[in-house]
Amino acid sequence: MNSILGIKDATKRYKTPDGGTITALNGVSLDVAQNEFVTLLGPSGCGKTTLLRSISGFEDLEGGSIEIDGAAVTHLPAHKRPVNTVFQRYALFPHLTIARNVAFSLEVAGTDKEDTKRRVGEMLELVGLAGYGDRKITQLSGGQQQRVALARSLVARPKILLLDEPLSALDKNLRQKMQQELKTLQEEVGIAFVFVTHDQEEALTMSDRIVVLSGGKIQQLGAPEDLYRRPENEFVAGFVGEGNLLDAKITSVDGTRATAVLNSGQRTGITHSGLAQNQAVKLLVRPEDVEVGAPSNADDLHFKGRVSQVFFVGTDYLVHVTTDSGAEFKATLRPSAHNRTSLASPGTEISLTVPQSALHVITEEKVV
Amino acid sequence: MKIKKLLRSSILPIYGYFFFAFVYAPILLIVVFSFNSNPVNMMIWENFTFDWYRAIFGLSAATTESALYLDSTDQLYEAVKNSLTIALTTTAISTVFGTAIALAVARFRFRLKPFYRALMFMPMIMPDILLGIALLIFFVSVGIQLSVVTIIIGHCTFLISYVFIVVSARIADMDDALEEAAADLGANSWVTFRRVTFPMILPGVIGGALLAFIISMDDLVITYFIAGVDSQTLPVFIFGMLRRGIKPEINAIATIMLLFSLIIASVGLYLRSRK
Ligand SMILES: Nc1ncnc2c1ncn2[C@@H]1O[C@H](COP(=O)(O)OP(=O)(O)OP(=O)(O)O)[C@@H](O)[C@H]1O
Ligand SMILES: [Mg+2]
Numbered sequence: 001m002n003s004i005l006g007i008k009d010a011t012k013r014y015k016t017p018d019g020g021t022i023t024a025l026n027g028v029s030l031d032v033a034q035n036e037f038v039t040l041l042g043p044s045g046c047g048k049t050t051l052l053r054s055i056s057g058f059e060d061l062e063g064g065s066i067e068i069d070g071a072a073v074t075h076l077p078a079h080k081r082p083v084n085t086v087f088q089r090y091a092l093f094p095h096l097t098i099a100r101n102v103a104f105s106l107e108v109a110g111t112d113k114e115d116t117k118r119r120v121g122e123m124l125e126l127v128g129l130a131g132y133g134d135r136k137i138t139q140l141s142g143g144q145q146q147r148v149a150l151a152r153s154l155v156a157r158p159k160i161l162l163l164d165e166p167l168s169a170l171d172k173n174l175r176q177k178m179q180q181e182l183k184t185l186q187e188e189v190g191i192a193f194v195f196v197t198h199d200q201e202e203a204l205t206m207s208d209r210i211v212v213l214s215g216g217k218i219q220q221l222g223a224p225e226d227l228y229r230r231p232e233n234e235f236v237a238g239f240v241g242e243g244n245l246l247d248a249k250i251t252s253v254d255g256t257r258a259t260a261v262l263n264s265g266q267r268t269g270i271t272h273s274g275l276a277q278n279q280a281v282k283l284l285v286r287p288e289d290v291e292v293g294a295p296s297n298a299d300d301l302h303f304k305g306r307v308s309q310v311f312f313v314g315t316d317y318l319v320h321v322t323t324d325s326g327a328e329f330k331a332t333l334r335p336s337a338h339n340r341t342s343l344a345s346p347g348t349e350i351s352l353t354v355p356q357s358a359l360h361v362i363t364e365e366k367v368v
Numbered sequence: 369m370k371i372k373k374l375l376r377s378s379i380l381p382i383y384g385y386f387f388f389a390f391v392y393a394p395i396l397l398i399v400v401f402s403f404n405s406n407p408v409n410m411m412i413w414e415n416f417t418f419d420w421y422r423a424i425f426g427l428s429a430a431t432t433e434s435a436l437y438l439d440s441t442d443q444l445y446e447a448v449k450n451s452l453t454i455a456l457t458t459t460a461i462s463t464v465f466g467t468a469i470a471l472a473v474a475r476f477r478f479r480l481k482p483f484y485r486a487l488m489f490m491p492m493i494m495p496d497i498l499l500g501i502a503l504l505i506f507f508v509s510v511g512i513q514l515s516v517v518t519i520i521i522g523h524c525t526f527l528i529s530y531v532f533i534v535v536s537a538r539i540a541d542m543d544d545a546l547e548e549a550a551a552d553l554g555a556n557s558w559v560t561f562r563r564v565t566f567p568m569i570l571p572g573v574i575g576g577a578l579l580a581f582i583i584s585m586d587d588l589v590i591t592y593f594i595a596g597v598d599s600q601t602l603p604v605f606i607f608g609m610l611r612r613g614i615k616p617e618i619n620a621i622a623t624i625m626l627l628f629s630l631i632i633a634s635v636g637l638y639l640r641s642r643k
Contacts, residue, residue: 057551080554095567
């Protein structure tokens with residue numbers, strides 16, 4: 001792996017006005033490969049912006065180090081780092097035309113006029129704004145401003161492009177369009193993108209890898225599918241996608257095979273290494289893996305309950321069920337083409353099956 | 369409902385006309401009077417004339433009735449020259465310092481910042497007469513001869529704070545992220561200032577400078593205290609004329625000053641509207 005960005009043990013604390021301290025980054029280590037699209041995902045205040053600003057040079061780390069393309073930049077000021085940022089509110093220069101906005105980094109670097117003009121033209125073309133060069137930025141829509149911001153930060157060919165929630169100010173349709181454009185653009189220019197979002201769907205669609213942050217710590221780092229299918233802890237399971245977490249206790253262990261018993265008394269066999277007798281674990285069940293009806297396999301789990309709420313979410317129905325033992329259970333049910341009537345209505349009895357293969361074992365608590 | 373409608377359709381506009389009449393009628397009168405040839409009672413219209421303008425420019429001899437002494441055209445020119453010298457110098461100094469302080473207060477972190485900001489507001493709310501006396505006592509006790517220089521120093525003490533306030537408002541309106549964006553794109557702090565910060569705050573700087581110029585041109589109270597015998601400014605000169613009675617030449621001088629102020633204000637408004 002050709003690493004373009006290497007962060008080791010990054011630590012950052014802020015002082016609060018009342019004299020306390022907030023740990024915004026707590027030993028964050030991360031390697032980003034050339035051409036990689038990495039997303040920092042996490043709830044508000046988890047340290048995403050702080051991490052991004054440490055890379056761009058606007059925050060000084062308290063501990064740890066940052067390398068860009070093999071060179072240590074930990075204490076280099078922002079203007080000397082070969083990275084560029086797309087700011088959340090774009091931060092375009094209102095007193096300059098679009099072309100001069102895009103040309104800014106080249107002009108500052110003293111690139112000659114002809115070269116600057118050519119590269120600005122190419123860049124505007126790439127983002128679909130050819131011919132807009134002489135306009136003022138106030139004459140642009142949100143999506144167009146977004147593209148100018150992208151062009152401005154890509155024109156000097158930075159080694160890494162940092163993006164802090166660049167799509168959060170756009171409406172949903174435009175956001176989805178820009179998500180695809182961004183992804184295409186990234187593949188075209190072949191620069192590593194470090195992208196910040198708190199929208200898990202956005203993260204899942206766009207990223208090669210996702211870093212889930214909470215409380216200034218990396219909770220999990222992996223491909224979108226890994227995060228979704230195999231979350232390492234309760235926090236990730238709850239933050240990425242919808243899910244049901246079932247409490248269970250290990251009753252017997254035989255190598256990587258174990259038997260777990262649920263609160264309801266049901267038993268099932270699970271496969272997971274490093275389990276111990278009497279250990280409390282959680283079993284994650286994604287709503288789309290739940291089936292209606294009685295189980296055909298002895299190791300499948302079976303729940304009877306009453307439908308409490310039904311949400312139509314486009315293709316599927318998201319059904320909330322209160323089981324007979326009093327637990328809340330979520331299932332997404334997809335109607336078939338032959339039968340478009342709702343599969344369940346509030347108040348009706350329902351019988352649900354969770355195939356054994358859909359169970360994912362989580363042994364770690366939420367790491368805060 | 370009906371009352372509301374009536375209010376909106378007639379009473380409010382009438383109130384508006386009264387307001388503007390109240391503000392502008394006296395000024396308009398001065399302009400009209402300045403062209404009235406009646407030398408005894410300017411309230412009674414006689415004929416249209418440029419005589420008073422001629423008189424202040426020394427083109428026609430002053431009569432005994434005149435507000436001007438025989439040689440006072442030279443004094444008037446001297447006063448205008450002093451006023452312009454003082455206003456231009458003061459504007460330059462207070463614009464540079466006021467802008468620099470506004471930038472420092474907005475951008476740097478230091479102890480007692482709120483206190484410092486409050487200190488910058490003080491000269492604006494301080495009564496003129498107090499400032500005038502204080503400056504006079506200061507100059508006298510330090511042993512500086514009252515002259516154009518003391519007036520410049522005196523004006524700077526409070527005009528810096530006017531510029532500071534105008535420029536600070538402009539800086540507060542500016543998105544902090546712009547300077548970060550410039551740094552991010554490779555600009556060091558000087559280049560960031562030259563290419564981003566300064567162009568962004570320029571309308572505020574120009575606004576502050578025009579304000580400083582107008583206030584300096586116009587100040588009477590403070591200047592009166594710290595002006596030396598041979599360093600009269602235009603307002604001080606006019607005030608002196610008034611003590612010998614309100615004569616038609618004053619209307620002409622006032623009208624010229626009005627025209628001058630309007631031009632400066634228009635330039636200011638134009639620059640502001642361009643953003
Ligand atoms: N300049 C600062 N001074 C003090 N505390 C700060 C400062 N900047 C950030 N923090 C704190 O550090 C923590 C992490 O902030 P950060 O901005 O990195 O969060 P974030 O993940 O970007 O959140 P959001 O999604 O809301 O943008 C938060 O608790 C925040 O309150
Ligand atoms: Mg943030």
